Amino acid sequence: MPSGRVHEAINLSVLGLAAAAYWAYREQLALPEPVAVAFVGSYLAGTFLITPDLDLAERRVRSKSRWGWLGWLWVPYGWxxxxxxxxxxxxxxxxxxxxxxxxxxxxxxxxxxxxxxxLGLGLDLRASVQAPPQEVVWALVMGYYASQWLHLLADGIWPDPSPLWRAKRRR
Ligand SMILES: [Zn+2]
Structure with a gap:
């Protein structure tokens, strides 16, 4: 099983290749810039911050330490x-x-x-949140999932139509 550092290197290499391929076909694809930024940002978040190996967050794991002192928030996930x-x-x-x-x-x-x-201070968090355009949401989802799937492939785990059953058996 690759270490966190190797996972990051693999993910970044594939992103580099994808960026080169995109650059070659950028005129045909013509992705709006916010969509590309959302995809890359989400992919990077999934590469460095939100990785499958956070299931080890009760111990030391690279992606957890990237959260700094907030890393403890992932410990219950590890449990x-x-x-x-x-x-x-x-x-x-x-x-x-x-x-x-x-x-x-x-x-x-x-x-x-x-x-x-x-404290008597006015704050409405919901008022400040606005839903992004649909194509940006899709780019966020795809960027994140792409980073997670690459991690699984590097771990030697292939797509499975029955994830729940498979997970139980592996345990
Ligand atoms: Zn893993």
């Missing part, structure tokens, strides 16, 4: 998911991390809002 189990499946695996992060974000947002309310 919940055994290494290379459900976290390392093609469809559900990446989704578990997004849902986990969304849950953590909701709790933190709620706590911040409650604190502001307690």
């Amino acid at each position: 919940m998911f055994p290494h290379r189990g459900l976290s390392h499946t093609w469809v559900v695996g990446p989704l578990t991390r997004l849902l986990y992060l969304g849950g953590v974000g909701l709790v933190l947002g709620w706590a911040v809002q409650a604190l502001f309310g307690y």
